[in-house]
Amino acid sequence: MTADLIQKYFTTLTEDQVAHFKALEGLYQDWNQKINVVSRKDIDELYLRHVLHSLGIAKIQTFNEGADILDVGTGGGFPGIPLAILFPNVNFTLVDAIGKKIKVVQEVIDGLQLDNVKAIHSRVEEIPGQFDFIVSRAVAAMPTFVHWTKGKVKKDSAHERKNGILYLKGGDLEEELKDYATVQIFDLKEYFEEYFFDTKKVVYLPQKFKERS
Ligand SMILES: C[S@@+](CC[C@H](N)C(=O)[O-])C[C@H]1O[C@@H](n2cnc3c(N)ncnc32)[C@H](O)[C@@H]1O
Numbered sequence: 001m002t003a004d005l006i007q008k009y010f011t012t013l014t015e016d017q018v019a020h021f022k023a024l025e026g027l028y029q030d031w032n033q034k035i036n037v038v039s040r041k042d043i044d045e046l047y048l049r050h051v052l053h054s055l056g057i058a059k060i061q062t063f064n065e066g067a068d069i070l071d072v073g074t075g076g077g078f079p080g081i082p083l084a085i086l087f088p089n090v091n092f093t094l095v096d097a098i099g100k101k102i103k104v105v106q107e108v109i110d111g112l113q114l115d116n117v118k119a120i121h122s123r124v125e126e127i128p129g130q131f132d133f134i135v136s137r138a139v140a141a142m143p144t145f146v147h148w149t150k151g152k153v154k155k156d157s158a159h160e161r162k163n164g165i166l167y168l169k170g171g172d173l174e175e176e177l178k179d180y181a182t183v184q185i186f187d188l189k190e191y192f193e194e195y196f197f198d199t200k201k202v203v204y205l206p207q208k209f210k211e212r213s
Contacts, residue, residue: 005047009192010055010086020085020112024051027111028076031104037076048196054079057135057166058086059191060202064158065089070131072124072149073097073139077105079168083135084117092117093131095124123148130154137168141176142205153207164206170199182206 003022007013013021028046032038042049057079063069067090071080074094084092094117096102102121109117120127125148134149149165157163177183188200 003047003051005052006055009052010058013086017085017088020114021047021051021082023112024081024108027108031107032076035100035104037101037104045196048194050076050078051082052192052194053168053188053196053200054082054137055086056168056188056191056197056200056202057083059188060186060204061133061159061161061166063087063090063133067091067132067158068093068130068154070095070124070127070129070134070149070152072134072136072145074105074119075101075138077108077119079135079137080117081105081108081114084114085112088114088116090116093120093127093129094118095120095122095127097121097123124152127152132158132163134165135167136165142167142203143176143179146205155207161204162206162208164204167203167205169201169203173201173203177203180205 006021025046028038028043032043069090069092071092071094074080074096077094080092080094094105099121102119105119109119130152132154134153139145153163184204186202188197188202
């Protein structure tokens, strides 16, 4: 699959955005040979499994100009890098506890000359600042994740939807999310027809969520 897959679902991309999405393939293939951040199987399906999947968050939430978004446990840059290409006027902070992963992320940022992304080598618990939304994929179960990111969401919302966590998850989430009364789950198969998305969801947890009693 090629970068055309992105244009199939995001039809108003600028030439710059299309060029950036296209350039991801070469950058990741090159860097993945030096530092493995994407599994061999997945690198052949980069646009489906990583880029389009990351952009699933954008089908649920559009970020306002100037918003601050934190990607926790970004690994090789997902979902942060595709979202930063899609929202060039939004500030992204990508954090990961493993230095070599952040090195690849930094190389991709430099390769694309993205000026709206900062890559930080740190555990999320140790970074300062507050953000409108926290995005993530495949990092920790929600209770641990909520604990790690406590106090990192801005109180006042600049978006219609309350600030909070937008987490890409899959499978049966009932047990993991049973304590959160205000959680919302969005099925990505409603937006993308490829079979890969059949079980994929975006989990939205607003700040100041209610725990079920
Ligand atoms: C399975 S990888 C997922 C990477 C990426 N989000 C993706 O979906 O391709 C999980 C990543 O979370 C990072 N991580 C785990 N705990 C973390 C923490 N407390 N702070 C920052 N990064 C963390 C790990 O270093 C690892 O790179």
